[in-house]
Amino acid sequence: MTDDTARDTAPRRTGSLDTGPEDTPALDTDFLDTTRAFYDTIAEDYADRFRSAGAGGPLDRALMGAFAELVGPQGQVADLGCGPGRVTAHLASLGLRVLGLDLSASMLAIARREHPDLRFAQGSMLELDLPDGALAGAVSWYSSIHTPWERLPDLFGEVRRVLAPGGHLLLAFQAGDEPLRLDRPFGHPVALDCERRRPEAMAELLEKAGFTVLSRTVRVQEEDTSSKVPQACLIARR
Known part of the structure; x- marks a missing residue:
């Protein structure tokens, strides 16, 4: 997902979920x-x-x-937490070869419906179904x-694994210390x-x-957004 106020998107699949030795705590x-x-639950309303x-x-x-210039023309990029695919489509318009990835099957259904020319897959950022060094870039836009x-x-660590040496990561998130509680969005009985x-x-x-880390920016507020929370963005190279 990509909006400033609600979704910093969904994490993906988590490494191996094996608990390992008895003295190793199970991963949450x-x-x-x-x-x-x-x-x-909220996919259609959100879109x-x-x-x-x-x-x-x-x-x-x-x-x-x-970021697109750093990656280079036709660079293979994964949009991690793509939601309905808006950022995925924009990255593709910049000349990148983009795969959108999301946890939510309902979000992916919307992405495929609205961007039928792009590739989307279901999965977790914590366990990417990609070979080592497969990507020139990765985007985690509020995800x-x-x-x-x-x-x-x-x-x-998982994102670094799938990036080729010299590959770039674009990471966006809301800046601050206080979490945001999303409670009953669009009237649905869910919270996050x-x-x-x-x-x-x-x-x-x-x-x-x-x-x-090559770049660290914090946007306090733009004229065309109602968000009062600072928005941070980091660009980093493997």
């Missing part, structure tokens, strides 16, 4: 089921509400354009916010928490995962 993956069910939003405002599009903080190193993160803390996690 309940948030994946919760996220999937939430977006399956209708944000259909006119496109790929965001001019500053968002500028960041995507810079990491339902992933618990302690699982972010796993997420970034969206985490806000400090850009410097996210940059540190990326660096620990083996990335070099």
Whole structure:
């Protein structure tokens, strides 16, 4: 998903879910089921509400354009947490070869219906069904916010795995400390928490995962958006 106020999108499939040795704690993956069910429920209303939003405002599009230039023409990119496919389509219009990935089957049905010329697949950012080094770029556009903080190193490690050396990651999220609770959106009986993160803390996690952070921007507010929450974007290189 790609809007500033609601969806930082859905996490994907989680590495191996085997518990391993008896002294190894089981990984918490309940948030994946919760996220999937939430977006399956609101998918059509969400797509209708944000259909006119496109790929965001001019500053968002500028960041995507810079990312596309860094990746290079016809670079293979995965849009992780693609939702109804708006950002996926915009990245394709910039000359990239894009695969959209999402947890929610209902969101993917909308993406395929509205962008039949693009490729979409169901899966988790935590366990990508891609070979090592398969991608020139990856985009997580408001799609990491339902992933618990302690699982972010796993997420970034998996993204690094599928990026070729020199590949780039574009990571967007809401900046701050207070989470946002989405309760009964569009009148549906579902709820979900969206985490806000400090850009410097996210940059540190990326660096620990083996990335070099090239750019860190925080947009306070644009004229064409009602959001009062700062929006952060990091561009990093494997």
